[in-house]
Amino acid sequence: MEIYNEKVNDLLEPQNNNLKIREGDGKIVVQRLKEELVADTAKVMSLLKRGQKIRRIGETNLNERSSRSHTIFRLLNLVDLAGSECAGLAGTTGERLKEGCAINQSLFQLSQVVAQLSEGSQFVNFRDSKLTRILQCSLxxxxxxxxxxxxxxxxxxxTLSTLGFAxxxxAVKNKPQVNEVMSDGTLIKKYARQLEKLQAELKATKKRYACHELEAVESKLxxxxxxxxxxxQRLNVLMKLK
Structure with missing residues (x-):
């Protein structure tokens, strides 16, 4: 995906523009963003090149192929930030000037978020920028x-500004934990066990509680x-592909 003029665009499905960002289960999700399954390095590089071909670039006095958007490749979150620029030095006008302003604004918000995190602030302004919103979990x-x-x-x-940011x-401290990675088959077994447990809870609940309390358990079931x-269904599809 790319963040261009504060709009999130899908680089694997070019018609998916101005995507919405939402939060659920402690994760930041970009709605309708296309995801691809990869099994080898060749597929990863193929997708990366595909996105690079349509990301926004433009010419300025400082760079013939200047990045006009931030690009995010979500395997590990690989983020290529567009560089901050001075309009006078870059010689930008019109659309290029507008792009530069959007880039500088999002980089400013990123620096603010990093400063707040490094100081241990109780409130961090992740929502002020699409870039910081998407990178919330990474930061x-x-x-x-x-x-x-x-x-x-x-x-x-x-250079001094960049070194200050670095x-x-x-000083920012994350809290990394080992993620539980499961195959579809393992997940099905896990949910099957949860299903059996909930069915047992439902059976026991029917003997003890009123109807309105039963509804909550039945909904969970x-x-x-x-x-x-x-x-x-996913497992059936995967088995057919083998």
């Missing part, structure tokens, strides 16, 4: 985060049955 959640900052002798001011970023059915 403050269950993740190991590596930030590579690039500097240039051509600009002392930009210094603050070093229906949700587990739905998940079990979906996973069974």
């Amino acid at each position: 403050s959640g269950n993740a190991h985060t590596l930030i590579i900052c690039t500097v240039t002798p051509a600009s002392v001011d930009f 210094s603050r970023a070093k 229906e949700e587990q049955e739905r998940l079990n059915s979906e996973l069974q």
Whole structure:
């Protein structure tokens, strides 16, 4: 995906533009964003090149192929940030100037978020930018985060600003945990056990509680049955592909 002028666009499905971001189960989700299953490095590189072909680039006085958007490749969250720029030095006008302003604004919000995290602030302004919203878990959640900052002798001011950002970023502490990775077959067994447990709870509840309390348990049971059915369908599809 790319973040262009504060709009999230799908680089694998170009017609999916201005996607919405929502939060659920402690995760940040970009709605309708296309995802691809990969089994080898060749497939990963093929998808990366496919997205690179249509990401926004443009010419400025400083760069013939200047990134005009932030690009995010979600395998590990690989994020290629567009560089901050001074309109006077870059010689940008019109649409290029608008792009530069959007880039600088989102980078400013990123620096603000990193500063708040490094200071241990109770409230962090993740929602002020699409970039920080999407990277919320990478910046403050269950993740190991590596930030590579690039500097240039051509600009002392930009170099000092970048080094200041890097210094603050070093102070941010994440809380990485080992994720539980399961195959579809293992997930089905897990949900089947949960289903049996809920059925037992429902049976016991019928003997003890009133009707309105039964509804909550039955609703939970229906949700587990739905998940079990979906996973069974996915497993059937995968078995046909083998």
